[in-house]
Amino acid sequence: xxxxxxxxxxxxxxxxxxxxxxxxxxxxxxxxxxxxxxxxxxxxxxxxxxxxxxxxxxxxxxxxxxxxxxxxxxxxxxxxxxxxxxxxxxxxxxxxxxxxxxxxxxxxxxxxxxxxxxxxxxxxxxxxxxxxxxxxxxxxxxxxxxxxxxxxxxxxxxxxxxxxxxxxxxxxxxxxxxxxxxxxxxxxxxxxxxxxxxxxxxxxxxxxxxxxxxxxxxxxxxxxxxxxxxxxxxxxxxxxxxxxxxxxxxxxxxxxxxxxxxxxxxxxxxxxxxxxxxxxxxxx
Numbered sequence: 532x533x534x535x536x537x538x539x540x541x542x543x544x545x546x547x548x549x550x551x552x553x554x555x556x557x558x559x560x561x562x563x564x565x566x567x568x569x570x571x572x573x574x575x576x577x578x579x580x581x582x583x584x585x586x587x588x589x590x591x592x593x594x595x596x597x598x599x600x601x602x603x604x605x606x607x608x609x610x611x612x613x614x615x616x617x618x619x620x621x622x623x624x625x626x627x628x629x630x631x632x633x634x635x636x637x638x639x640x641x642x643x644x645x646x647x648x649x650x651x652x653x654x655x656x657x658x659x660x661x662x663x664x665x666x667x668x669x670x671x672x673x674x675x676x677x678x679x680x681x682x683x684x685x686x687x688x689x690x691x692x693x694x695x696x697x698x699x700x701x702x703x704x705x706x707x708x709x710x711x712x713x714x715x716x717x718x719x720x721x722x723x724x725x726x727x728x729x730x731x732x733x734x735x736x737x738x739x740x741x742x743x744x745x746x747x748x749x750x751x752x753x754x755x756x757x758x759x760x761x762x763x764x765x766x767x768x769x770x771x772x773x774x775x776x777x778x779x780x781x782x783x784x785x786x787x788x789x790x791x792x793x794x795x796x797x798x799x800x801x802x803x804x805x806x807x808x809x810x811x812x813x814x815x
Contacts (some may be wrong), residue, residue, distance in 0.1 A: 571731025681755030
């Protein structure tokens with residue numbers, strides 16, 4: 532089901548304010564996923580209190596995933612890498628129509644830098660490649676706006692690593708290609724031989740497959756409520772749009788398509804249209 536997003540002006544009328552409990556990082560051995568890390572690129576867990584029905588939550592006009600039960604609901608908010616440290620808030624609409632805000636604090640985090648050499652045509656784009664990239668960027672924005680009902684009522688959003696291998700590049704790295712600074716790394720890279728099976732990290736519906744200029748052969752998965760994931764640079768795709776896959780099911784194979792320096796898997800996780808650190812969804 533697709534949610535109709537109300538206008539921001541309507542949401543801001545007659546708000547009451549609720550300040551979230553102070554953020555604390557998840558402790559080692561925590562059985563709650565995703566783990567809370569209120570930094571750029573992280574996830575914040577915001578308690579919404581009890582309610583007979585699920586409340587709705589919004590970051591601006593963007594819907595936010597809400598999990599829990601009538602005893603206690605929780606909003607899961609992804610924080611963009613571009614966000615500055617400081618205060619933020621979401622808007623909550625209760626089933627009776629009442630509105631309030633829930634505030635949170637973003638702590639600073641500094642990510643490391645990575646310098647890479649790639650084919651010049653993947654840094655300084657030709658007019659044809661630039662036009663292709665712009666078309667694909669528009670498509671990616673449409674995919675990111677997906678907000679559907681979860682396939683199950685599980686509150687455990689723990690994921691499994693899509694492929695076994697060495698983590699070759701972590702989330703948030705400030706990337707420099709051929710001496711030119713580019714956007715920070717928005718996922719986790721895992722080095723593995725070409726042809727290694729890639730598995731679904733969590734139960735999902737396939738919402739897009741295709742060959743993209745930078746990402747190569749790519750699969751987008753919808754886990755419900757604005758929680759999406761993607762696997763990129765594949766040598767083979769074994770699923771089609773509309774398929775429902777279970778956690779651990781093989782969906783493709785590792786490759787070296789798109790902008791790469793060698794065979795590996797790029798795994799990205801998106802929450803409320805924001806790329807967040809996949810490691811927060813892993814048990815180890």
